[in-house]
Amino acid sequence: MLDSALELVRLQENGDLTAVEIVEKALSSIQDTQASINAFTHVAAEQAIDAAKRVDAKRAAGQPLGRLAGVPVAVKDVLCTSDMPTTCSSRMLENFRPPYDATVVSKLRAADAVIIGKTNMDEFAMGASTETSAFGVTRNPWNTDCTPGGSSGGAAACVAAGSVPLSLGTDTGGSIRQPAAFCGITGMKPTYGRVSRYGLVAFASSLDQVGPMAWSVPDVALLLEAIAGFEPRDSTSLNQFVPNYSDVLQSADLRGLRIGVLNEAAETAGIDPAIIAAVNEAAKVFQSQGAEIVEIQLPHSKYWVPTYYVIAPCEASSNLSRYDGAHYGHRTDSIDLTSEHGPLVSAYCRSRAEGFGSEVKRRIMVGTYALSEGYADKYYSQALKVRRLIKGDFDAAFGQADLLLGPVTPSTAFRLGDKIEDPIQMYLCDLFTVGANLAGLPAISLPAGNDANGLPIGIQLQAPALEESRLLFAANAFQTATDHHHQRPSH
Numbered sequence: 209m210l211d212s213a214l215e216l217v218r219l220q221e222n223g224d225l226t227a228v229e230i231v232e233k234a235l236s237s238i239q240d241t242q243a244s245i246n247a248f249t250h251v252a253a254e255q256a257i258d259a260a261k262r263v264d265a266k267r268a269a270g271q272p273l274g275r276l277a278g279v280p281v282a283v284k285d286v287l288c289t290s291d292m293p294t295t296c297s298s299r300m301l302e303n304f305r306p307p308y309d310a311t312v313v314s315k316l317r318a319a320d321a322v323i324i325g326k327t328n329m330d331e332f333a334m335g336a337s338t339e340t341s342a343f344g345v346t347r348n349p350w351n352t353d354c355t356p357g358g359s360s361g362g363a364a365a366c367v368a369a370g371s372v373p374l375s376l377g378t379d380t381g382g383s384i385r386q387p388a389a390f391c392g393i394t395g396m397k398p399t400y401g402r403v404s405r406y407g408l409v410a411f412a413s414s415l416d417q418v419g420p421m422a423w424s425v426p427d428v429a430l431l432l433e434a435i436a437g438f439e440p441r442d443s444t445s446l447n448q449f450v451p452n453y454s455d456v457l458q459s460a461d462l463r464g465l466r467i468g469v470l471n472e473a474a475e476t477a478g479i480d481p482a483i484i485a486a487v488n489e490a491a492k493v494f495q496s497q498g499a500e501i502v503e504i505q506l507p508h509s510k511y512w513v514p515t516y517y518v519i520a521p522c523e524a525s526s527n528l529s530r531y532d533g534a535h536y537g538h539r540t541d542s543i544d545l546t547s548e549h550g551p552l553v554s555a556y557c558r559s560r561a562e563g564f565g566s567e568v569k570r571r572i573m574v575g576t577y578a579l580s581e582g583y584a585d586k587y588y589s590q591a592l593k594v595r596r597l598i599k600g601d602f603d604a605a606f607g608q609a610d611l612l613l614g615p616v617t618p619s620t621a622f623r624l625g626d627k628i629e630d631p632i633q634m635y636l637c638d639l640f641t642v643g644a645n646l647a648g649l650p651a652i653s654l655p656a657g658n659d660a661n662g663l664p665i666g667i668q669l670q671a672p673a674l675e676e677s678r679l680l681f682a683a684n685a686f687q688t689a690t691d692h693h694h695q696r697p698s699h
């Protein structure tokens with residue numbers, strides 16, 4: 209089992225394992241689990257072995273090595289890779305090979321990580337179960353009848369299955385934190401702008417953010433260090449100092465830290481009582497480490513989901529207009545030359561009708577409607593105003609607390625098929641996660657126990673913008689006092 213990136217680095221430094229041996233183990237684990245879990249859309253076996261050989265050769269020659277030397281990393285298939293396909297799990301991009309690497313991918317390569325392949329996801333990151341992928345569902349390693357969550361379901365499942373210690377996901381409305389919670393791993397959405405979006409295929413540009421997934425906080429910190437930082441080619445990238453996140457993980461003394469517990473969560477109808485219990489348990493753990501627990505209210509939290517599901521589809525409808533079969537993406541074979549709109553419009557319409565799945569089409573239609581003349585003020589502009597109020601709630605809350613504690617999800621992993629026919633039910637999976645995206649804040653999902661069926665429960669910590677260090681410090685303290693992140697699925 210390839211559990212810990214830091215451990216793999218140490219084993220290589222001590223001469224106990226080579227990078228090639230590690231990558232061979234990762235590839236054989238993927239081979240064993242791909243049929244049952246389907247975490248990957250593409251496995252780059254040859255390139256990975258070559259990259260590992262280069263690491264071993266550098267080490268043998270005494271050359272300096274990056275901090276992720278010889279560590280296999282899986283990358284969500286929404287990030288551009290010059291030597292592998294980038295499909296966004298959509299027929300639309302089935303044959304797309306980007307001419308360049310996303311900045312985060314270049315940074316992984318510069319850190320001597322070994323990119324093992326691309327992971328399955330909801331089509332264009334739209335969904336919460338990885339069931340909208342055009343390339344088959346991904347299954348949860350804890351129970352293969354259940355979803356791993358989404359949209360970064362493959363990225364979470366390949367870590368939970370023990371194939372790789374690290375993966376990169378993206379989070380627009382919870383897509384890192386919710387699958388991390390469902391798969392019993394640790395996943396972090398950094399501050400909007402902390403990690404470059406250059407080479408991330410855009411879904412909702414004001415919300416999208418790349419982030420690390422791993423079993424435990426020290427590995428998440430290590431991966432965040434490798435990918436964070438200013439990037440002039442992303443106009444929303446923040447030109448801010450990147451701290452050494454691993455440095456804050458030495459102490460578990462939380463004295464002086466105020467943790468706000470979000471009480472609305474406990475009052476929300478339909479939330480699994482086991483999840484509320486896990487949040488309360490976690491509050492006690494933090495308290496035992498010296499933190500002060502305060503009660504917090506975010507008065508506009510009931511508007512998070514409706515606001516997100518106006519803004520995200522609006523941005524998606526604009527971003528996805530580029531896939532017309534001419535500029536980008538799948539092109540139809542059956543242009544209607546006699547169409548009353550002419551052959552060009554027919555080519556656009558048919559290419560898009562064939563290339564996109566139904567959830568993507570639904571969002572494009574919703575977004576186009578909400579942006580259309582006569583409705584934009586009522587929906588889009590209104591949603592932007594509410595977004596401001598939501599941000600204001602967080603600002604006020606962070607006057608009273610240093611971090612916020614709450615659930616990640618209203619339920620643990622649900623059965624495949626249970627929600628896919630009911631978009632509203634699927635959208636409600638994002639009840640507790642979209643706030644951080646709307647406000648641009650960093651947030652982390654941590655394993656916090658299991659429900660009666662043995663499925664993992666996640667808790668969430670949220671911090672003010674750019675306070676990833678504070679988030680990781682408290683998250684690591686939690687993991688020094690608990691062993692939930694050491695639980696493994698028994699497959």
Ligand SMILES: NC(=O)C[C@H](N)C(=O)O
Binds near residue numbers: 359379520
């Ligand atoms: N992309 C995300 O962060 C997932 C969210 N459930 C959505 O469908 O938009």
